[in-house]
Amino acid sequence: MSSNFRSWGTIPHPPQETLRPFWVSELADLFANQAQSLAVGNGRSYGDSCLLQDHPVIQTTQLNRIIRFDRQTGVIQVEPGVKLCDLLTVVVPAGWFLPVTPGTSLATVGGAVANDVHGKNHHTDGSLGCHVLSLDLLTSDRALRTCTQTVHTDLFNATIGGLGLTGIITAVELQLIPINTSWLDVRYQTFPNLEEFARLSTEARDDYRYTVAWMDCATPGSAGRGVLISANHSEQGDLTVGTAAAKFSVPMNCPKYTLNKYSIRAFNALYYQLQKRKEDGVRHEHYQPYFYPLDAIGHWNRVYGKKGFHQYQFLVPLDAMPVMSDILNTITNSGMGSFLAVLKEFGDIASPGLLSFPRPGYCLALDFSERGEKTAALISELDARVREAGGAAYPAKDKLMSADSFQQYYPQWTAFRQHIDPVCSSDFWQRVSNTSVSTHQTQQPDKL
Numbered sequence: 152m153s154s155n156f157r158s159w160g161t162i163p164h165p166p167q168e169t170l171r172p173f174w175v176s177e178l179a180d181l182f183a184n185q186a187q188s189l190a191v192g193n194g195r196s197y198g199d200s201c202l203l204q205d206h207p208v209i210q211t212t213q214l215n216r217i218i219r220f221d222r223q224t225g226v227i228q229v230e231p232g233v234k235l236c237d238l239l240t241v242v243v244p245a246g247w248f249l250p251v252t253p254g255t256s257l258a259t260v261g262g263a264v265a266n267d268v269h270g271k272n273h274h275t276d277g278s279l280g281c282h283v284l285s286l287d288l289l290t291s292d293r294a295l296r297t298c299t300q301t302v303h304t305d306l307f308n309a310t311i312g313g314l315g316l317t318g319i320i321t322a323v324e325l326q327l328i329p330i331n332t333s334w335l336d337v338r339y340q341t342f343p344n345l346e347e348f349a350r351l352s353t354e355a356r357d358d359y360r361y362t363v364a365w366m367d368c369a370t371p372g373s374a375g376r377g378v379l380i381s382a383n384h385s386e387q388g389d390l391t392v393g394t395a396a397a398k399f400s401v402p403m404n405c406p407k408y409t410l411n412k413y414s415i416r417a418f419n420a421l422y423y424q425l426q427k428r429k430e431d432g433v434r435h436e437h438y439q440p441y442f443y444p445l446d447a448i449g450h451w452n453r454v455y456g457k458k459g460f461h462q463y464q465f466l467v468p469l470d471a472m473p474v475m476s477d478i479l480n481t482i483t484n485s486g487m488g489s490f491l492a493v494l495k496e497f498g499d500i501a502s503p504g505l506l507s508f509p510r511p512g513y514c515l516a517l518d519f520s521e522r523g524e525k526t527a528a529l530i531s532e533l534d535a536r537v538r539e540a541g542g543a544a545y546p547a548k549d550k551l552m553s554a555d556s557f558q559q560y561y562p563q564w565t566a567f568r569q570h571i572d573p574v575c576s577s578d579f580w581q582r583v584s585n586t587s588v589s590t591h592q593t594q595q596p597d598k599l
């Protein structure tokens with residue numbers, strides 16, 4: 152048992168007791184013996200969906216074996232604690248890639264399924280849950296079920312994006328996508344405002360598998376400018392594997408004066424100019440820096456200092472671009488704008504996940520230093536606008552979502568809660584469900 156597990160936002164919280172089993176066969180006893188618990192991966196969620204105050208979490212990072220990999224069909228089955236970077240080390244040389252990847256390769260497969268993560272290809276491939284062929288789920292009554300789209304379907308749908316609340320995922324079977332090289336052909340296009348972003352994004356979505364934009368949220372008068380980055384897997388190059396090891400690390404928490412509206416504006420202006428220089432044609436980039444630029448900087452979350460930070464990620468429907476502009480103004484005027492704001496158009500490929508976040512719309516993610524009431528008030532104001540617009544915020548990034556907001560963003564939560572394991576809970580869930588007592592699942596177990 153240790154107590155150093157934290158979520159990525161590093162907002163201080165009481166020490167989190169952590170159990171780290173080595174074998175899947177240890178899990179049934181470990182899980183059944185807890186009054187309350189939660190399976191967690193590598194703590195790359197920003198808020199409190201991977202924390203459980205006063206009870207131990209079960210961290211799966213040592214359950215990191217590849218169970219089966221068919222090089223002909225690209226079907227792979229892994230234990231839940233396999234990190235995406237380690238999976239890529241095995242599959243890329245064989246000409247396969249993750250069907251969907253988040254912006255860090257340090258997430259585990261189990262954690263990625265439990266958040267139903269999305270990537271830069273949501274408009275073409277949907278979220279990760281769309282590519283899960285099967286998952287094995289252990290519940291606290293020691294039952295192990297293999298769930299698919301046709302077997303234990305309700306539990307399958309509840310577990311994808313199910314925030315770890317339906318039990319412990321002990322294996323995941325994924326369909327990978329074929330690649331000829333580990334390189335991408337990448338196009339950079341700057342835009343002056345949100346309207347132009349929308350136009351460029353619509354233009355790019357049929358021709359590019361991956362699209363994402365960085366946007367300036369901090370500079371008054373220039374907020375809304377940015378760069379749209381569109382890419383396809385390249386036919387030119389080799390199948391080299393990238394390294395997820397950081398090139399350098401932030402050695403300690405930065406003092407709070409490092410981050411202020413002037414340094415954030417200066418960063419945004421510099422970043423914009425650097426990206427503008429790349430507009431000179433198609434660039435050839437390896438998947439590692441293209442998909443995972445922040446993994447190159449170890450402990451980058453320390454930039455926000457010892458009080459930590461929030462990431463707020465939300466989406467609004469496609470016809471609510473004026474609301475996005477409004478939200479952008481609110482953020483810029485607050486002087487709390489973010490270093491890196493990431494903007495993306497999501498498509499209409501539905502996930503099987505009951506609590507899945509992605510849906511058609513424009514999605515923006517940005518970071519705010521923790522400044523207590525001031526940050527809470529800003530996020531609450533943003534939440535009010537997102538609710539009014541019929542949008543949603545992403546639990547994987549959240550520490551402040553109210554029960555009302557959650558229940559509006561995720562109307563299927565009432566169907567979902569039928570599938571919660573009685574032992575499972577999280578700080579996030581206790582806040583948004585207005586309850587500290589889990590309800591019971593109804594499916595018949597096949598005893599281990």
Ligand SMILES: Cc1cc2nc3c(=O)[nH]c(=O)nc-3n(C[C@H](O)[C@H](O)[C@H](O)COP(=O)(O)OP(=O)(O)OC[C@H]3O[C@@H](n4cnc5c(N)ncnc54)[C@H](O)[C@@H]3O)c2cc1C
Pocket residue numbers: 159189190191192193194195196197200201211231232252253254255257258259260261262263264265266267268269270271313314315316318319320321445446547
């Ligand atoms: C730099 C960076 C970029 C990111 N970019 C994106 C992005 O582009 N898109 C995106 O969607 N997300 C993104 N994220 C968020 C991150 O991908 C997700 O939060 C991911 O789920 C974290 O995985 P993890 O292994 O660290 O899981 P944790 O954060 O430890 O846990 C996440 C959730 O999964 C549950 N869980 C973990 N393992 C299991 C298991 N075996 N069984 C059942 N439940 C389990 C936990 O209970 C928790 O609810 C990013 C994060 C970072 C730090």
